[in-house]
Amino acid sequence: MSRRSTLGPKKKLALLVSAATVAGGGAFVMANTSNAAPPPTTKSAADSTVCQGLATALGNNQRFIEGQRAAPDAQSEARIANREAVIAQIQRQQKASGCAVGESAQDSHSAQPEQPAAPSQPAQGQQGEQGEQAEQGGGEGAAASGEQVCDGSTVTLSGEDGAPAASSNQFPAGTRLRVTNLDNDKSTTVEVTSVSGSCVLLNNAAFEQVREAGKFLIRRAVIEKVG
DSSP states (O other), rough: OOOOOOOHHHHHHHHHHHHHHHHHHHHHHHHHHOOOOOOOOBBTTTOOHHHHHHHHHHHHHHHHHHHHHHHHHTTTHHHHHHHHHHHHHHHHHHHHBBTTTOOOOOOOOTTTTOOSSOOOHHHHHHHHHGGGGHHTTTTTHHHSSSSSEEEOEEEEEEEOOSSSSEESSSTTTOEEEEEETTTEEEEEEEEEEEEOOOOEOHHHHHHHHHHTTTTEESSSEEEEEOO
């Protein structure tokens, strides 16, 4: 006669607990795998106006640093250190906006919307309407017709802090420029205080006066030299 081996109650219970643990662990792994969030999508300048504006600002500051290193003077090191801090801030903004960190683009005049032939009248009207622009307009700048410059240029921000001001690679310090955003009809008149790698870059305070919410690039801009 053959003897059948039988399991005692304790052994049966132990086997059941082990099987339940294995099954539960597998279900937990599967649930975690199925519920895992997909990795965030990084946007490029081609996908987002915000990313394009930040990439342009980054490229302009990088080009300014290259120019300072190519033709240094007594103040070049201080200027370069300042712009490197600006670049670090722009890269933090790129990360916070979901853009590719470090993506750089130079200010381009190509593929820009056609500018109106006589933009000075709307700009003057807005100078009268925007009370917050009065201190920037300086009276005589708002009253006189400006000479349109930088035709077709986009406008972005330098990332620099301080009172409203501009930087430029075409106009010396002390030049007064009026920038009008045609997408919201806001204008500001600021003084050029430093050199940059673009026709005109607005610092943070000046850009806030004419920007559209959430945008770091003004595609349809009219830039006038008023003093």
